[in-house]
Amino acid sequence: MLDTALRYTMLTRDMDKTIERTSKDPIVDRETQYYQENIRSIKSIDDFMDNDRIYRYAMKAMGLEDMIYAKGLVRDVLEQGITDPTSYANRLQDKRYKELATAFNFETYGSTATSFDRAQQDVVDAYVLQTLELNEGQDNEGVRLALYFKRKAPELTNTYEILADQALYAVVRTAIGMPEAMVGGDVDAQAKYIESRLDLEILKDPEELDKFLTKFTNLYDVQNNISIAPTLSLFQNNGSGVNPDVLLKVNSLKFGG
Structure with a gap:
């Protein structure tokens, strides 16, 4: 096993290539293709919650994979959105929930929420980075x-x-x-x-x-x-x-x- 400093340096010396390699992993590529082909059909919070592959992909992208089971909390976060300063997303110190509510801002944009880059390519980019970090964590x-x-x-x-x-x-x-x-x-x-x-x-x-x-x-x-x-x-x-x-x-x- 390479030491931490050396492995980290190798990965970050050319992050674009590192990210490209991760995105081409067969599992990552398959899930990303499904997400890209189907995210535009998600028109509501119900659609988002009911499509398990979309939901899991998005939760992992936001770093919330360990909270996939907490659908009640996630629904509350999305329904309350980010407009009200007292909403869940704005009150929680954990910014991941606000990032989720911002990416999938049904509260403000309704059925058009998934038509923006923040719900499409930005989520894909975040998913690839999360996968890279998870994979590296298996070794170090x-x-x-x-x-x-x-x-x-x-x-x-x-x-x-x-x-x-x-x-x-x-x-x-x-x-x-x-x-x-x-x-x-x-x-x-x-x-x-x-x-x-x-x-x-x-x-x-x-x-x-x-x-x-x-x-x-x-x-x-x-x-x-x-x-x-x-x-x-x-x-x-x-x-x-x-x-x-x-x-x-x-x-x-x-x-x-």
């Missing part, structure tokens, strides 16, 4: 974490978004050397600690983001025995990191830090 969780962080970090606006996302949280914890004693503790104390050691604005600079991820990948290899099977639970509800009660508090009560 550190590579998956780095790829995910590279994709999401420029969008971060406050540290509570990091605390609400176990994968982002794992990268930051490693890179800044957060003491284990703080993990799972007071949310505000953790936020202040992160803010004292990481300026989120620098992550919007590609060069600074690369430096940060170089630090992470090197520290990850030092701190982890990468020959052990990767721990995919960082991206699932039962993962380690911030305890579930803390995540619930962040997702439900924080509106921007």
Whole structure:
């Protein structure tokens, strides 16, 4: 197995080629063709929820594959949309739900919601990236974490978004050397600690983001025995990191830090 830093560098040196290779995987290509051929026929939330292949494709693209079962929540998110500041999508600190409601904005556009690029090519692009990250995570969780962080970090606006996302949280914890004693503790104390050691604005600079991820990948290899099977639970509800009660508090009560 290649070390985390080397594998990450190989993948990101020419991301266009890496993404192209992933898109040509037979399974990815088959599901993408089905999505592209059928998404325009989805005219309502009912259509979206009832077409299992479309629904699963979209949920995976939004990084919500582990929430496919939660159709009641997903329906509420889509029905309430993004116009009302108090809607589910706008209240939840987890931005994935707002991304879903934005891509499939039936609340605003009704039957024409899937006619826009954000419900078509943008979803396809996101699906391919999600698949790349998942595939890499099968061999090395550190590579998956780095790829995910590279994709999401420029969008971060406050540290509570990091605390609400176990994968982002794992990268930051490693890179800044957060003491284990703080993990799972007071949310505000953790936020202040992160803010004292990481300026989120620098992550919007590609060069600074690369430096940060170089630090992470090197520290990850030092701190982890990468020959052990990767721990995919960082991206699932039962993962380690911030305890579930803390995540619930962040997702439900924080509106921007």
